[in-house]
Amino acid sequence: MNVFDKTYELANALRESKKLKNLVYSNTKNKEMIKDFKKKEFELQADQIAGKESDKEKIEQLQQLYNILIANPDVGKYFEAEFRFERMISDIYQILGEAIEVDQDLINGKEV
Numbered sequence: 001m002n003v004f005d006k007t008y009e010l011a012n013a014l015r016e017s018k019k020l021k022n023l024v025y026s027n028t029k030n031k032e033m034i035k036d037f038k039k040k041e042f043e044l045q046a047d048q049i050a051g052k053e054s055d056k057e058k059i060e061q062l063q064q065l066y067n068i069l070i071a072n073p074d075v076g077k078y079f080e081a082e083f084r085f086e087r088m089i090s091d092i093y094q095i096l097g098e099a100i101e102v103d104q105d106l107i108n109g110k111e112v
Helices: 003-025 028-049 056-070 073-107
Strands: none
Touching: 003 028, 003 073, 028 056, 028 073, 056 073
16 A cells, blocks of 8 residues: 555545535535534534533424535535545544554553
8 A cells, every 4th residue: 555645545535525615615505505504513513512402403403404405416415525524534533543552552662
């Protein structure tokens, strides 16, 4: 495995995602609805992290907005690409974190 080849592969995937974002954001209505969705999603996640009880009405509104957004095929593809990207980054962090932990054990003289 060549790390540089994989890096270029990742960069190409990012470029494709950016093309989808530009396509979707070229429509001002879509752009505003997506921004509103992400803002509400972030607020809901922040409440959950803070230990606040989930507001069922906010969750329902978010779900309704999501359903409206993904009815547009381009927006649906964009959300799907965004989800795959976030998942990939999460997996990369996990893999690297596991590798670093092993290296730390070696540095500290611990058996692996």
